[in-house]
Amino acid sequence: MYTNTLERLAKLCVEGADDVEKLSAYFTLLFLYHEEGRPSKEETSSFLYNLKEVIQGLGFSENQAKSAIDQLRDILEAYLNFLCNLPWESNKVADKVKAFIENILSSRCVYAAKLHLDKLKAIINNANDNTRRAIIELRNLLIKYANRIYGLKLEATEEAPLALAVGEFKLKELFKVDSAFNVERLLQSMGIGVGYEWSSRRHHYRKFMLFPAFFSLATLDEWSQHVKMSEERSDDEAEFSPSSISDVTSGVIRAREDLEHVVARALRALGFQVWVNVRKAARRGAAIEVDVWAEKRISDTRFKVYVSCKNWNRDVDRSVVDEEFGRVFNLQEVPHLRILVVKSMSRPAKEVAEADGFFVIEVGEKATRSNADEVYKLIYKRLSDIFTSIAPPQLLEIAKRVGETAKELNKIAKELAKLSQSY
Structure with missing residues (x-):
């Protein structure tokens, strides 16, 4: 059972041989939580590689870090192998796995969370004034999206997640660096967060997880007596309470404000459980990457929606529609509804798309950060009209x-x- 592996991690959090084992197990549970309990092998390998630097950054030796990572690698390998045989399509398993992880993090990782907080306070207090000031400002910018128990995960395609979350210019200005990736490396080396990544045939996806302790430092006095906070935030403000168009859910901020995430937000608002850039099993060949996949339980059935987003400057032509039809046809899970969301589509392509069973939503302009609210409202209305009509x-x-x-x-x-x- 998958519970056996998760119980092993929970036991390490509480009864680990040393603080390294407790912390490494705690960070791994956070990683599994943010990946919905089913990370890819590529993501897991990347996470463990970078976790070694995190552990060393918290003051432990290279040998201690290596020993802890080797133990985690064995545990996670067995876990991932077991997951391959589970019927994830029903989502019942996914829900149970994540609920199990949530319970462990909220009730059995208290010591590990406190240990990390104490170490982080010491590390930040020992940093120079400029670094300390930059870290404090970054925390203030992101805290409203974070959760005190689970932290915050940022995602981006090709670019640095932190840069897309707060703005690349802002990040460079804060930390006085020429690359946003250098900021993520700095935070990782200080034990504040950890990055990991995976690649598909079309894109390279980067993720950066900021640990809960980063958001649990309630006042600036705890970090430095020489720096003052511009304002104090209450516990309520520190909880997950997004109010912008940014796609944020369960302590997770999706940093990209492109078409895919605007669509995902609209579907969530309509009561769907949503995945962005998810890989789905194919009837033949490698797994198929889907821009947006949404599900909603209706009686005893899970209603499934496939959405392909083309946030292009040019019109979508018939060749794209033919390709999308082939992709949907090759999916093991057949969606009940398939939608193409585009800036614009040629008339012949639209006729073919509708004949092939696609709903077409033409936005009229390319989705950007400046027009995200307007695009969201349009997509929400069109999706709402579709579901009402059926x-x-x-x-x-x-x-x-x-x-x-x-x-x-x-x-x-x-x-x-x-x-x-x-x-």
Whole structure:
């Protein structure tokens, strides 16, 4: 059972032979949490490679770090091999795995979390004033997206996740460096966070996880008596409470504000569980990378949605539609609904897409950070219209009657208001 592996990690958090084992197991559970309990082998290998630097940055020796990583590698290898045989399509397994990890992190990793916090305080207090000031400002910029138990995971394609989260110019200005990647390396070497990555046929994905302790340093006095906070944040403000268009969920901020993440946010708002750039099993050949995959439980069935996003400057032509049809046809899991979201599409391509069973949403402009709100509203409305149009006739009739009743009540309210004024 997968629970056996997770229990081993939980036991290491509490009863590890030394603090290295406890911390390394704790960080691994955070990694599994942010990867929904099912990371790829490439992500896992990259995480363990960089975790070694994190452990050394916290003051432990290279031999201690190597020993802890070797132990984790054996545990995770067995875990990943076991996962291959689980029926993830139902998502029941995924939900159970993540719930199990959440329970461990919230109830059995208290000592490891406190240990990391204490070490982090000492490390930051020993940093120079400029570095300390930059770290504090970075924390203030990101804390509203973080969760005190699980921390925060950033994602980006090709670029540095931190740069996309706060802006590359801002990051370089804060840390006085010429590359955003250097900031992530610095934070990793200080034990503040850890980076990892994986590649597909089309993209190179980078992720950076900031540990919970980074957001648990409540005041600047704990970091340095020479630097003052611009403002103190309450515990409520430090909890996950996103208010912008940025795609944030469960303590996770999706740093890219491109079309895929705007679509994902709209689907989440409509009650779907959503995955971005997820790899799905194919009938033939290698796994297929899907831009956005969404699911929603309806009675005993999980309603599945496939979305392909083309955030291009040019029109999408027929060849792209043919390719998308082939990709969907080759999926082991057949989606109930398939959608193409594009800036614009040629008329012949749209005719073929609709004939092939695709819903087409034309945004009219390329999605950028400056127009993300407008694009989101348009996509949300179109998706809402799609789901309403495929609802049962009885439901549509009820919705129509509710609308008519609302108008009638509004009319009565106005008439009553006029009568009250006359008296």
